[in-house]
Amino acid sequence: MSGPPAPNFVEVRDLSLAYLHEDGWLQVLSGVSFSIAPGEVLGLVGESGCGKSTLAYQLLGYRPPTAKLLSGQVRLGGADLLAMSRAELDRRRGNRVALIPQNPASALSPGMRVGRQVAEVLTAHRRAVGRSAAMAQVVQLFEAVGLPDPPRILRRYPHELSGGQQQRVAIAMALACGPDLLVLDEPTTGLDVTTQQQIIALLTELRRRKRMAMLYVTHDLGLLAQIADRVGVMYAGQMVEVAPTRVLFLQPRHPYTRGLIASIPQLRPGERVGKPLRGLLQRDELPPGCPFQPRCDFAEAACAAELQVLEEAAPGHEVACRRWRALASPVAIPLPIAGEAVQAAQMPLLALEGLAVTYVSAGSMFAKPVSAVRDLTLAIERGETLALVGESGSGKSTVARAISGLLAPSSGQILFKGERLAGRLRQRPRALRRTIQYVFQNPDASLNPRMRVGAILARPLEVFFEARGADLRGRIDGALQDVRLDESYAQRFPDQLSGGERQRVAIARAVIAEPELLLCDEVLSALDVSVQANILDLLKRLRAEHHLSMLFISHDLAVVREVADRIAVLFRGELCQIGPARAVFQAPMHPYTHALLMAAPSGPAALAGLVRAPEPAAAPKAPSDAACPYAGRCAWQAGEICEREPPPWLDAGNGSHIRCHLSLAELEARALWRAEPQPAGPPAAAEERAAP
């Protein structure tokens, strides 16, 4: 047993668990053992379906009725949770062990004021007697988790709070009784990057102050770099590698861990190491022997024969792979930055001129129209990929919806090959509807669950080409091959596919219409990291094969850097900066671009201490037309002028254009982010430089 010799606070031994599946029992945990010392943060990472959430819930002694415990113990301070009665469990849950759930919106009761919900935990565990005493404690808790104006917040209902505030309430609820162990199940997955960073900063600080042990479950390895002491990697219900965080990033031993790390998109050129993961975790058809063997680049015949068990590779570093000694240290593969040399054609494929979109909120006839996008002018050349970047609510999707014809612009115009596009879909000819195709964020919602994949792909062909019979089937097979899916998939329903496969089908449906412009609206953000890398490669290949232009919408700068020729940064519906991808990542940059870059989680870069405390989320001011939209949140304020006048456009000289009152020299001087090309090498380079 590794770890501190003192009796570990949390001790999981040989835990195996199965779920009742429609065809029988499916084993989701196989002999998992690990421990957490008091005050330690253990990260648990793996693809969806690997059993990490199931494992986390065992620390609360929770199993759904369809689960069967096959073996094992979960000891919390010596007592076995799995052998406890319901009453004994109830005394511990929320009291000594607390859960921070993935989705606070569904974890908080919608019909109850948040203050009362948190007070309920206190009174249930007799930590407070009486309503007023409990409420006084809730106010303190809300202060501790950084909620503004606690006495007012506690009278709110969950839907009146933002996602980040809801998660803070959930954290306050978990902290209410001062638990010894906090179980966090993807606590930041649903939040946008800036909010995510604020929550991480809060958790890090709480951990320092309260010395709580934590189990942090996530699919995002980059995040764990910032918060975890040790990381456990799970695959198909087994722990395949456990190591201190730094060691795991610098010297991953298991091929799966190496694949996971390689799948993290990087903000800097030349940092991607090794090959990203291929294939998918398929729970119901696991091979005998090592479960990872079918996807492993290093597998031998023996791997298929015997199950791998954890063995010590170095003190505190355990790995379940018989070949770990044979695996060389990772090799850096220089990654080409997306090409910038797209020849500017005479006429752009698509041009937005002074585009403005306003919403009239539904429900009220007299509601003031909300302006989502203001005075937006940009162009997409033929064969070019323009990325639109910004936090949620910045109007990125609105732009795509206006281009597609779903939303009519309130002013300005959209030119496609020099001709003005009708605002409404109905007024656009069929050929135009075909040449602009939309890929949505969430493939679960964009594929009709009651249609087979073949029928889904057939619809565009029937509508746009009036294809029939053999021609139709031939084209469907072709499209499936195009996105690397087997022809037999045509017979499947969407719920028989994995998330990545569904997004492939959604992409195939767009490409089958032979479009010239592809609108990709956050197409990766609903997917696992390992799948993201595959889909990104697919998009890049299709773009080249089909000569597509793309509008690529994303909040993830690292992804954008890999795919975009040019980047436009949007804040509250207005453009802050636009320029070639390389130039946008260099100083001088717009203060908002800078804030986004600093907040982006990105594995080794974050590990190397490059993550700064996020800027405070100032109260959003109503943006007046006369001011800089970012003035309310800007840390670099030029002065009063920001509130008074719209900022001018500055030409940075490297193709990048910045809209700011500060001068280029000032912008350059303030930027902490440096994108000097680093010596291409393992992430160790970044690591050593940051080490004190």
Place this chain on the structure above:
Amino acid sequence: MTLSAAPRLVRAPLPSWRRLIRRSPLSLRIGAVILALHAMLAVLGPWLAPYGISQMGTGIPLSGMSWAHPFGVDQLGRDIFSRVIHGSHIVLLLSLTGTGLGVIIGSVIGLLSGYVGGWIDNIVQRLLEAIISIPFLVLALLAIAAAGPQLAGSPTLVILVVALVYAPRVARMARAAAIEIATRDFVTVARLRGERAWSVMRREILPNASSVLLVEFALRAGYAPVLIGSLGFLGFGMRPPTPEWGLMMAENRALIIITPITVIGPGLALASLVVGLNLFTDGLARLIGRTAPRNPA
């Protein structure tokens, strides 16, 4: 740290029909058995019944339960049990076709109205609400009166009346479902292709509303025999001597003190059909509603 090689529990998949039965809720199975009995009675009734539909003098009039006459004998000397069996197919056919027609009409109106939205939807909804606000028996009687004496007592009229009563109620449920489904991205994708409302409704919305509509069909079909029976009981449904159960209860209601079984018998038949229909369709809706895999990740 050692890790025991725990056995992997994966069973061979069952054949699909056996899997379907295994997954089916108990209510579906019980309902299916009851409905199968009723269907058998409806088909084989003429051969199974001991006496003819209107055969008189089968026993002593107004006699109660006996082995020869389980539901007794009415004033005219007709065997009630035989008449209940003969009436089985009438009740089944009228209920199912009437409800089916109502669900089809209501679905089309509701799904289109919900998807199209705007002022069309507003007008359609106000009209439907106006119809729903009339108590259903009053509405049925109004419709029968409006149809005139030529049609009175014909099965077509009863079917149309059932459809008229149900369609607006189904339409409201269908509309609610359509509004929810219309916000999903796959509907947006269809709109982006420029598809017409009818096509979007048929291909994208209807298949996803099917479980809601089946539940509607279940609820309504389960109650339709009662509605038809009520019409018969009031003398506005089928005409004597049709062995429609509601009508039979009306014919014998004067005898309820002397030989209660002559009224209870047809009532039992009606009750078992209603219970069977409800169990079956409710179970079916639940089975169909299970699209998402239920095991947590």
